[in-house]
Structure formats: C-alpha cells, structure tokens
Amino acid sequence: MPFLSDAERDDLRIDRMVFHVVGPDLTDPVLLAEFDPPIFTEFFLGRIKSAMGGNAYKFRPESPTMATLREIGADQTQFVRGSETLAASFQHEHRQNSIDGVFFLFLLSTVEDRRMFALVKYDTDQVLKYEIADAEGRRRAILEEFRQTFSTKRESLQKIALVRLGAEDGEMMVRDRSRPEGISEYFGKFLRVKRAATPAEFTKKTERLLKEVMKQHRDDLDPEIRKGGARRINEQLRTTREFGPETQLQLFDAVFGVLPDNSPVRRTYLRKLATAKLDEETFQVDPTAIPRTPRRRIETVEGIQILFDEEDRGRIEKRELPTGDTEILITTAQVTVDDDDALDRSGGT
Known part of the structure; x- marks a missing residue:
C-alpha cells in the first residue's frame, strides 16, 4: 500500500509546528518559538502532500534523528527542545552546502490518532510586491522587496522526510529536490537512513x-x-x-x-x-x-538445430511416427529468414 492511504491523506492534521532559521552564513541556527496553535495549516499541509511522491527509506538503528523523534513521541513536552536539537544537527551537516531557509518540524496526526513527523527544509524566496497608486494624475506601480517568504512552488520545498515510527525502527518517505532518484549525501547523513531496497x-x-x-x-x-x-x-x-x-x-x-x-x-x-x-x-x-530468457535447443541426428526461448516452448510440437521417426511441428506468426528464398532470388540451385 502507499505510505499514506487515501483516508490518511484526507484526514492529515498538523498538531504542532515550529521552525528555525538555517543558512550558510550561520554558525548555529536562529531558534524561534513554537506556533501555538499552528497557523496556516492548510498552506503547509498542501506543501507536505505535494511532496508525497518520494522514495522509501528506513532509519539506521544508530540514527540520532530517530532517537530525538522517539523522545518527542514519548513526551511531547520535549517537542520544542527536540526541534532545536534537530535544527542544530541539520545546520551542522548542511552549513557548507545550503542556501538561506528554515528547518521545520511538524507533529502530524491522522485517522485513529496515528502520529507522524514531517522534517522539512524550506528555501526562502526573494519576491517583489507591487501596489498601484495615483501620483500627479498618473497611475504608478510601487515596488517593495520581500526576502523572507514561503512559496507554493514545489521547488521551494527543498527537502522533506515524512516519518512514521515503529516499535523498533522507523520508515519514511523522502523527497530531496537535489536528488530526485534518492537522497543527497548530507541529508542522508543528517537522517542516518538506508534505502528500503537496493x-x-x-x-x-x-x-x-x-x-x-x-x-x-x-x-x-x-x-x-x-x-x-x-x-x-x-x-x-x-x-x-x-x-x-x-x-x-x-x-x-x-x-x-x-x-x-x-x-x-x-x-x-x-x-x-x-x-x-x-x-x-x-x-x-x-x-x-534482469534475467536473460533461457534459450532451448533441439538437435537431430541429421545435424538440424532448433533454437527457441523457454516461453515459446508451446510453439514446438513433437510427435512420434509409426516409422520410428520424430515429427517436429513449429507454429509461427511469420517466417522472417529463409535461406531458400535468398537462393531462389539469386538463381542458385
């Protein structure tokens, strides 16, 4: 089944959320307070759901990220402290490779109060806002720059790991914009995960x-x-x-x-x-x-050889004749090579 069933996707809720600022020019992340209660939940749920088509991974047993999430799961008073630990680890692993953005931690729930986490790196966009005003009898555009914004563009969601913890391990769907077929080295190092299969x-x-x-x-x-x-x-x-x-x-x-x-x-x-x-x-x-289809061979005392794929065995029929000879009947959709035809066209005998 998919990582989330249709019912789970439809019922997905954000119970808690917080983000911290990360970037290449920072030694440590800028730690911020939790949004209590969560705000703009439909906006962020839309971004999380848009990234569902990711790749399956599992935590390695020694993963510090999994350990932190387990602490939060066991005691939700640790949510903010745990998010700060994760943001610091993320900043440490990504400092030389990242661009300005924020690290989100979401605590999610769905049908039957099943709990999940979403760990998200969101790039902040530079945008220009304009307003139209009348001045000296003419309509003019007034531009204003905004740097710290979140966009609905899918590419703004740089990395996301949607995590469901089990009794002993944890499975997740990971989408990494820089490595659509897998996961970037530094994000993998932060999560400490392995692919669900080779x-x-x-x-x-x-x-x-x-x-x-x-x-x-x-x-x-x-x-x-x-x-x-x-x-x-x-x-x-x-x-x-x-x-x-x-x-x-x-x-x-x-x-x-x-x-x-x-x-x-x-x-x-x-x-x-x-x-x-x-x-x-x-x-x-x-x-x-991918296996090569095995080739089968029939060879007669006269030196006649018949080569065919195992799946075409049903096209070969052998029947013992009263004379002691064996009759071989081949059923084919079309003969594509026949040396006798070539001899006839060249005038051979």
Missing part, C-alpha cells in the same frame, strides 16, 4: 510485477504483445534507465501497447504498483538484475 531489488520487484500483469491479462492482450511476453518485458525494462512516477506509464505502453485509461490491464498495473509501494518510488534500473 536498485537491484527494486528492479527485480518491477520485473515480477510486470510478468504477473502479463499472465493475469493474457486473454486481454493483442497476440503480438502476448507472444514472447517475458522476453518483451525484460528487454523493455533493461532499456529503461530510471523507473519512477514520470516513466512508469511509458514502460507500461512499451510492454503492453498503448491502451485506454480504463483498460483493465492498466488498472491492474497501477493497483499492483501501489500495493508493492512502487507507485511513488524512483530508482535506477539495474540491468544485471
């Missing part, structure tokens, strides 16, 4: 999923698509450099053909992606994890 494991998982869809919908597919299905899946997946929300439907079209949005094949594919938690994941496809 690229090879994600690749293998996707391959199995595609083959399940192919098997389930064989009767719904064009015969040309159905023919050599496993080989087709492996070849198309092998040529896909990066799998993610931007490419998952392109891969579907390459494997199954362009089908309408309401196609049962497409619906099954999208449902299985969500169940496997691959619908929001971005990873580099590992070609070494």
Whole structure:
C-alpha cells in the first residue's frame, strides 16, 4: 500500500509546528518559538502532500534523528527542545552546502490518532510586491522587496522526510529536490537512513510485477504483445534507465501497447504498483538484475538445430511416427529468414 492511504491523506492534521532559521552564513541556527496553535495549516499541509511522491527509506538503528523523534513521541513536552536539537544537527551537516531557509518540524496526526513527523527544509524566496497608486494624475506601480517568504512552488520545498515510527525502527518517505532518484549525501547523513531496497531489488520487484500483469491479462492482450511476453518485458525494462512516477506509464505502453485509461490491464498495473509501494518510488534500473530468457535447443541426428526461448516452448510440437521417426511441428506468426528464398532470388540451385 502507499505510505499514506487515501483516508490518511484526507484526514492529515498538523498538531504542532515550529521552525528555525538555517543558512550558510550561520554558525548555529536562529531558534524561534513554537506556533501555538499552528497557523496556516492548510498552506503547509498542501506543501507536505505535494511532496508525497518520494522514495522509501528506513532509519539506521544508530540514527540520532530517530532517537530525538522517539523522545518527542514519548513526551511531547520535549517537542520544542527536540526541534532545536534537530535544527542544530541539520545546520551542522548542511552549513557548507545550503542556501538561506528554515528547518521545520511538524507533529502530524491522522485517522485513529496515528502520529507522524514531517522534517522539512524550506528555501526562502526573494519576491517583489507591487501596489498601484495615483501620483500627479498618473497611475504608478510601487515596488517593495520581500526576502523572507514561503512559496507554493514545489521547488521551494527543498527537502522533506515524512516519518512514521515503529516499535523498533522507523520508515519514511523522502523527497530531496537535489536528488530526485534518492537522497543527497548530507541529508542522508543528517537522517542516518538506508534505502528500503537496493536498485537491484527494486528492479527485480518491477520485473515480477510486470510478468504477473502479463499472465493475469493474457486473454486481454493483442497476440503480438502476448507472444514472447517475458522476453518483451525484460528487454523493455533493461532499456529503461530510471523507473519512477514520470516513466512508469511509458514502460507500461512499451510492454503492453498503448491502451485506454480504463483498460483493465492498466488498472491492474497501477493497483499492483501501489500495493508493492512502487507507485511513488524512483530508482535506477539495474540491468544485471534482469534475467536473460533461457534459450532451448533441439538437435537431430541429421545435424538440424532448433533454437527457441523457454516461453515459446508451446510453439514446438513433437510427435512420434509409426516409422520410428520424430515429427517436429513449429507454429509461427511469420517466417522472417529463409535461406531458400535468398537462393531462389539469386538463381542458385
């Protein structure tokens, strides 16, 4: 299932929020008071939800960030102190690489009072505000500069980790603008996390999923698509450099053909992606994890060889004749190479 179900997304609430100022010119973050009660919650919930399509990670056991979040979870009086600890750690790890912004800590809740945290680095934008005024009989624009502002632009949300703590570990969705396919080194160092799976494991998982869809919908597919299905899946997946929300439907079209949005094949594919938690994941496809379709061989005493893929075994039929000979029948959609045709065209005998 996705990191958040539809019901959890719809019911997501901000219970507490605070931010501290971070940036390259600061030795320590500028610590600020908590917003009590939280303000502009719909604005910030919109930003958090817009970043849901991230990558799955898990805390390493020694993660200080996880330890701090656990302290807050066990005793909410530690919320502000914990946020200051996290902001100081974030500032320390990012001081040489960051730009001016703020570090947010949100305490969230959703259905059945399930608790989560959102850790957010928000870049502050430079914007110009204008007003129109009448002066000397003419309308003039008056410009005013604002530097410390938050924008609805998705790119302003530099980094976000949405965290759900378990009894012993913690899982999260991470979106890092500087590394869409993963996480930047310094953000990873701050969080102390590991990817939920390796690229090879994600690749293998996707391959199995595609083959399940192919098997389930064989009767719904064009015969040309159905023919050599496993080989087709492996070849198309092998040529896909990066799998993610931007490419998952392109891969579907390459494997199954362009089908309408309401196609049962497409619906099954999208449902299985969500169940496997691959619908929001971005990873580099590992070609070494994709098996080569095994080749089979039949050879006769006359030296005749027949080579075919395992998945085409059903096209080869062998029958024992009363004479003791073996008849081999090959069923094919089309013969593409025949040396006799070439000899006929060249006048050979």
